[in-house]
Amino acid sequence: MNDKEMSAGKMSNGHFVSQDPFNPHSIETLTPAQEKFYMASQWKLMWWKLKRHRLAVICGVILALNYATIMFSEVIAPYNLHSRNSDYIYSPPQSVHLFHQGEFIGPFVYGRDFELDMEILKRNYPERLDDVQPLRFFCSGDSYRFWGLFEASFHLICPPENGTFFLLGTDRLGRDMFSRITYGARISLTIGLVGIIISFTFGIIIGGLAGYYGGWVDASVQRLIEVIRSFPELPLWMALSAVLPVNWSPILIFFGITVILALLDWTGLARAVRSKLLSLREEDYCAAAELMGAKPGRIIGRHLLPGFMSHLIASATLSIPAMILGETALSFLGLGLRPPVTSWGVLLNEAQNINVVALYPWLLYPVVPVILVILTFNFFGDGLRDAADPYK
Amino acid sequence: MLHYLVRRLLTMIPTLLVISMLVFVIIQLPPGDYLESHIAELQSQGEAVDEQKIQFLREQYGLDKPMLHQYWFWLTGMLQGDFGYSFEYDLPVTEVVGDRLFLTVIVSIATIVFTWVMAFPIGIYSATHQYSWGDYGLSTLGFLGLATPNFLLALVMLYLANVYFGTSIGGLMEPEYIDAPWSIDKMLSILEHLWIPVVVIGTSGTAGMIRRLRANLLDELQKQYVTTGRAKGLPPGKLLRKYPLRIALNFFVADIGNLLPTVISGAEIVAVVMSLPMTGPILLSALQSQDMYLAGSFLMFLALLTVFGVLVSDIALALLDPRIRLGGTAGK
Numbered sequence: 001m002n003d004k005e006m007s008a009g010k011m012s013n014g015h016f017v018s019q020d021p022f023n024p025h026s027i028e029t030l031t032p033a034q035e036k037f038y039m040a041s042q043w044k045l046m047w048w049k050l051k052r053h054r055l056a057v058i059c060g061v062i063l064a065l066n067y068a069t070i071m072f073s074e075v076i077a078p079y080n081l082h083s084r085n086s087d088y089i090y091s092p093p094q095s096v097h098l099f100h101q102g103e104f105i106g107p108f109v110y111g112r113d114f115e116l117d118m119e120i121l122k123r124n125y126p127e128r129l130d131d132v133q134p135l136r137f138f139c140s141g142d143s144y145r146f147w148g149l150f151e152a153s154f155h156l157i158c159p160p161e162n163g164t165f166f167l168l169g170t171d172r173l174g175r176d177m178f179s180r181i182t183y184g185a186r187i188s189l190t191i192g193l194v195g196i197i198i199s200f201t202f203g204i205i206i207g208g209l210a211g212y213y214g215g216w217v218d219a220s221v222q223r224l225i226e227v228i229r230s231f232p233e234l235p236l237w238m239a240l241s242a243v244l245p246v247n248w249s250p251i252l253i254f255f256g257i258t259v260i261l262a263l264l265d266w267t268g269l270a271r272a273v274r275s276k277l278l279s280l281r282e283e284d285y286c287a288a289a290e291l292m293g294a295k296p297g298r299i300i301g302r303h304l305l306p307g308f309m310s311h312l313i314a315s316a317t318l319s320i321p322a323m324i325l326g327e328t329a330l331s332f333l334g335l336g337l338r339p340p341v342t343s344w345g346v347l348l349n350e351a352q353n354i355n356v357v358a359l360y361p362w363l364l365y366p367v368v369p370v371i372l373v374i375l376t377f378n379f380f381g382d383g384l385r386d387a388a389d390p391y392k
Numbered sequence: 393m394l395h396y397l398v399r400r401l402l403t404m405i406p407t408l409l410v411i412s413m414l415v416f417v418i419i420q421l422p423p424g425d426y427l428e429s430h431i432a433e434l435q436s437q438g439e440a441v442d443e444q445k446i447q448f449l450r451e452q453y454g455l456d457k458p459m460l461h462q463y464w465f466w467l468t469g470m471l472q473g474d475f476g477y478s479f480e481y482d483l484p485v486t487e488v489v490g491d492r493l494f495l496t497v498i499v500s501i502a503t504i505v506f507t508w509v510m511a512f513p514i515g516i517y518s519a520t521h522q523y524s525w526g527d528y529g530l531s532t533l534g535f536l537g538l539a540t541p542n543f544l545l546a547l548v549m550l551y552l553a554n555v556y557f558g559t560s561i562g563g564l565m566e567p568e569y570i571d572a573p574w575s576i577d578k579m580l581s582i583l584e585h586l587w588i589p590v591v592v593i594g595t596s597g598t599a600g601m602i603r604r605l606r607a608n609l610l611d612e613l614q615k616q617y618v619t620t621g622r623a624k625g626l627p628p629g630k631l632l633r634k635y636p637l638r639i640a641l642n643f644f645v646a647d648i649g650n651l652l653p654t655v656i657s658g659a660e661i662v663a664v665v666m667s668l669p670m671t672g673p674i675l676l677s678a679l680q681s682q683d684m685y686l687a688g689s690f691l692m693f694l695a696l697l698t699v700f701g702v703l704v705s706d707i708a709l710a711l712l713d714p715r716i717r718l719g720g721t722a723g724k
């Protein structure tokens with residue numbers, strides 16, 4: 001083999017070998033789009049992936065809107081939570097009309113009379129078809145204390161002057177169902193969030209200890225979780241909430257119920273944390289941290305948890321609906337929240353008697369937001385869970 | 393197999409012990425003991441208090457003894473079939489519970505059978521026709537079923553039956569059988585009425601199981617042995633029946649453990665809504681009046697029901713699946 005042949009890159013056995021210095025980037029150059037993708041942080045990737053899941057995005061928007069309304073319940077509800085219209089007990093929903101005798105008037109309702117059907121003792125409210133009562137918008141109506149801070153009386157929609165506007169009817173005290181559902185959202189939606197924060201904390205601490213230490217800590221935690229999971233949830237919730245003292249204030253009861261809901265809910269999260277930790281603590285970076293003298297709390301919190309936080313958040317989202325349902329069921333049975341605190345479950349408590357419901361079916365309306373919120377949470381949580389693993 | 397069975401039975405003991413402790417703590421949580429509140433209630437109604445009976449009950453259940461002692465009393469009493477005394481009904485708990493527990497068991501079993509019968513074909517269809525219109529439709533239905541709490545479904549169904557048929561669909565049997573002794577006719581009457589609560593309770597469980605079965609079967613269908621089978625020309629139906637379906641069956645049995653607590657929870661609340669003669673209404677009223685022995689025994693019964701249900705499913709699974717059976721004898 002002589003020099004001339006070498007410089008041409010030809011080996012004696014006939015193979016071609018390039019003499020150029022090896023440049024790994026020459027094999028594949030990244031397009032700007034690819035580069036953006038590879039350089040993006042995990043959260044950014046999750047966001048991109050979530051955005052592609054159209055159903056989850058829609059559900060997320062609906063949820064966000066729902067949560068936005070609870071900030072302004074007082075403004076959105078035409079009536080106050082407790083304002084009674086004793087002339088309109090069990091009034092059916094009033095429909096909103098736009099045209100009166102072929103003439104466009106804008107949103108209005110008809111005035112109504114009251115009569116009692118003596119045969120079945122049902123209250124009837126026939127409409128007076130000549131009495132047009134236009135609705136008022138951006139107006140001043142029932143006064144309220146906004147967030148309990150200052151007096152105000154601004155509403156988005158108000159009943160007509162000297163008239164009524166019951167979009168979803170009224171209950172046995174003549175309270176407007178629509179307003180009560182709007183206010184009820186405040187309690188029903190927050191109880192899930194507060195509950196999940198408590199159960200999240202439990203889950204991470206207990207699961208973290210079990211997963212990091214292993215051994216007997218792990219074994220006993222596993223046993224405990226098995227026992228809790230083998231128990232039918234609802235009867236246990238019922239028993240625990242029946243134990244709350246009768247003389248507690250409604251606010252204390254609210255927190256009591258939240259803690260009770262969380263007490264049975266942390267097991268799923270704890271399991272997830274444990275199994276992840278068990279596999280992650282064998283990783284090299286964990287051993288490195290340990291060798292450098294990091295304490296278990298720091299290793300778990302600083303190095304291990306961030307690795308699967310996205311998963312945890314996604315699964316937490318999926319367990320919020322269960323809590324909302326739990327609260328609804330308990331309040332429905334009369335074991336949960338107590339008036340004057342009003343949630344959807346408390347509203348449904350009035351629908352327990354089927355004979356009343358048969359006469360006044362609009363008492364069942366709180367069912368609709370419950371199902372809607374649970375459904376959207378499920379879809380949104382599903383989308384989040386898919387997005388939580390953006391490298392897949 | 394025997395090894396596995398013994399081991400499985402032994403692990404049940406600590407579980408039941410912990411459950412009994414939990415239940416006992418719940419019984420003890422309300423301030424004062426039941427007799428005190430019972431006496432106060434009687435006195436407030438101006439009724440005479442039978443000192444002798446109170447004294448007898450106090451001694452019988454060791455209410456004047458320390459906590460641990462009471463627990464021991466309660467536990468050993470249960471082992472001998474004495475579940476305590478209901479102060480509201482003035483009867484031993486076993487007599488109050490009797491038939492109601494039996495009916496709860498019947499409804500739970502029927503619900504699980506219903507769940508299987510519904511979930512199996514739908515799950516298979518969804519998995520084999522992934523992303524078809526049928527799959528989407530069924531998935532949406534399933535989601536709706538999952539999201540609809542069963543007590544709300546019960547309410548809505550009660551309302552609809554009331555409006556369209558003018559009848560109440562509450563109750564588990566014709567009125568004439570309610571206090572009658574058990575007979576063939578009574579059983580038939582129960583069977584006739586059973587389907588409504590079963591459908592109501594089973595809906596969310598069915599929806600959940602369809603989703604799990606679909607996911608499981610989809611995993612299985614992507615495995616290499618399926619591809620191999622297909623490549624060798626096995627007809628699709630036979631291929632499905634012969635392997636992936638059988639593996640999915642295992643999961644069906646194993647899922648009882650998941651299903652049972654939900655079913656029993658659902659049965660409780662649906663029974664309250666539809667006023668069925670099951671444990672739910674009594675448990676609720678016992679909790680509301682803080683008749684804690686009765687409530688505690690109910691909780692204990694329900695937990696026992698779940699634990700035994702899971703035991704049965706584990707044994708069935710061991711019979712079905714040699715991996716579990718042999719894993720039990722070989723040890724870890």
